[in-house]
Amino acid sequence: MHIGKRAIVIGAGIGGLSAARSLVGSFEEILVFEREVLTNVIAPRAGIPQGRHPHSLLPGGTQALSELFDNFPMKLRNAGAKVTDYAKRMRFEFPGQRALPEREVGIDIHICTRPLVESVVRRCVERYEDIVILDGRRVTELLSSADHLAVDGVRCETRNGTVETFAADLVVDASSRGELTLEFLKRSGRSQPRETTIGVDYNYATSIVEFPDGPPDELTILTFPNAPTSTRMGVLVKREDDRFFVTLCGRGVDSPPNEWEAFVEFASTLPTDSLYRALRQAKLHGKIVQFAFQESRRRHLDEVEKWPRGLIAVADAVCRFNPVHAQGMTVAAKEAVILNDLLAARWGCADPLAGLMEEWMFRINPLIDNVWGLAALPDLAFPDARGQRPPDLDEALEYQRQLIEAAVLDHGIHSLFLEVIGLITPADALRTPEVVDRVRRLTGKSGAPGKTAPNHLLI
Ligand SMILES: Cc1cc2nc3c(=O)[nH]c(=O)nc-3n(C[C@H](O)[C@H](O)[C@H](O)COP(=O)(O)OP(=O)(O)OC[C@H]3O[C@@H](n4cnc5c(N)ncnc54)[C@H](O)[C@@H]3O)c2cc1C
Structure with missing residues (x-):
């Protein structure tokens, strides 16, 4: 049952595409505006x-994507993604600890590039006849109702400069930066949302490599930094074209180089030599590309008074996570599942769009709390990270170390730990009295998860 005639989604990234799917059935027509011209070529694009x-x-x-799209994992595999058990051919290396051992934990992980994920999601979305993707159209402004109480459409510009306006009952800002929303709030005399940030200043350098003498056994090697003494980390991960990505990270003034020999040298300074040994057998394909990420940012949109009717924001436009934890696409997909359920529950209501933003934020806040907390703990381990620290951060970090030690020793803890970092199960599952007790018995140490840290980190 429809609750509105037209919904507009700004942005055809993972957030916008999954949100568009969740609007099906609730709106007669869903228009997705994308500033870039989209093609069927599976390759990085300028807007992302x-x-x-x-x-x-x-x-x-x-x-979450399987809840939105039938047979999603199969579609991903058919497109070339590799699948493995989350604890097999995946080497997680935490400093000062043994790597997590190879085991079967019964959780699949699909490994491929971001353009492949997006292209499979887009093909799924294109099957819905109620959704139309209008590419090559940049939204330039959110339109206001005459009484300024609502957003009732968008203005956009095509590639040849033609300006068009479209009316809508609901506009979903999935533009990642969310600037159109902020600009609308300002223009309509509303306050800007409060933001919580954690400054991390990560510098990325990524190479694509081949292994002429045969690839490594692992599909992924993740070497975590030795906080607080060393800030360097690295990852090797297989691509669907059978090449591998190797990404190295540093923080602050420490930036991994984009010149091959210096790049390999940088890898030799990581806490373990796994990536360095692999890189010495590798051949560079193309150029090394760099990226800088300053801060994670959470916008408390629910605190803005008199939020305009007919507008919500999703995915990175609400909360942008430190990319080293690989959480953003998953949060976007999980939000879309929540949106789908929330809208369906409003079918048949007298005024189904009333208070939508308030309920939306209320429903996604627990998800964001969980993921933000998971990332904040390791991020704040670095003394130069900017952000509010809980008084028992050290206690919480020590418990984290003991958890990993216990995961090495125990199948059950290993599996639960991966469920939590894989965003299947909320982090509270690692802090129950039973788990704390088991971690103590396995490690012979008396760690505790910290009384305020987990909650404090959610602010
Ligand atoms: C270096 C790096 C590594 C990352 N690694 C991971 C990872 O391993 N795993 C993971 O899950 N996440 C990762 N992320 C995060 C992930 O990329 C984002 O969380 C995710 O893409 C957010 O989706 P989104 O739809 O909000 O934004 P995006 O995917 O950025 O999409 C926004 C879209 O909106 C379009 N757009 C913007 N403005 C307009 C406009 N005015 N009009 C029309 N269209 C517009 C853009 O062209 C773009 O297509 C990483 C991020 C970075 C920076």
Whole structure:
């Protein structure tokens, strides 16, 4: 049952495409505006510069996309994604600990590039006749109702400069930056949302490599930084074209180089030598590309008074996570599942769009709390990270170390740990008295998850 005639989604990234799917059935027509001209070529595109860097779709993301699109994992595999058990051919290396061992934990992870994920999602979306993707059209402004109480459409510009306006009952800002929303709030005399940030200043450099003498056994090697003494980390991950991405990261003034020999040298300074050994057998394909990420940013849109009717924001436009934790696409897909359920529950209501933003934020806040907290803990381990620290951060970090030690020793903890970082299960599952007790018995240490840290980190 429709609750409105037309919905407009700004942006055909992962957030916009999955949100468009969740609007099906609730609106007669769904228009997705994308500033870029889209093609069927599976390759990084200008509007998504991060697409040149590895993107892991966490198991929780695949699960959410499967709820939105029939047979999504199969479609991903048919398009070339590799699939493996989350604890097999995946080497997680935490400093000062043994790498997590190879085991079967019964959780699949699909490994491929970001452009491949997006292209499969877009093909799924294109099957819905109620959704029309209007590419090559940049939205330039959100339109206001005469009484300024609502957003009732958008203005956009085509590639040849033609300006068009479209009316809508609902506009979904999935533009990643969310600037049109901020600009509308300002223009209509509303306050700007409060933001919580964690400054991390990560510098990425990514190479695509081949292994002429045969590839490594692993599909992924993840070497985490030795906080707080060393800030360097790296990842090797297989691509669908059978090449591998190798990404190296540094923080602040420490930037991995874009020149091959210096890049390999940088890898030799990581906490373990796994990536360095692999890189010495590798041949560079193309150029090394760099990316800088300053801060994670969460916008408290629910605190803005008199939020305009007919407008919501999704995915990175609400909360942008530190990419080293690989959470953004999964959160976008999980939000779309929530949106789908929330809208369906409003079918048949007298005024189904009333208070939509308030309920939307209320429903997604627990998801964002969980993911923000998971990322904040390791991010704040670095003394130069900018952000509010809980008084028992050290206690929480020590418990984190013990958890990993226990995961090495114990199948159950290993599996639960991967469920949590794979965004299948909320992090609270790692802090129950039973799990804390098991971690203590396995490690012989008396760690505790910290009393305020997990909650404090959500602010
Ligand atoms: C270096 C890096 C690595 C990352 N690695 C991972 C990872 O491993 N796993 C993971 O899950 N996430 C990762 N992320 C995060 C992930 O890229 C984002 O969270 C995700 O893409 C957010 O989706 P989105 O739809 O909000 O934005 P985007 O995917 O950026 O899409 C926004 C879209 O809106 C369009 N657009 C913008 N403005 C307009 C306008 N005015 N009119 C019309 N169209 C417009 C853009 O062209 C674009 O297509 C990484 C991010 C970075 C920076």
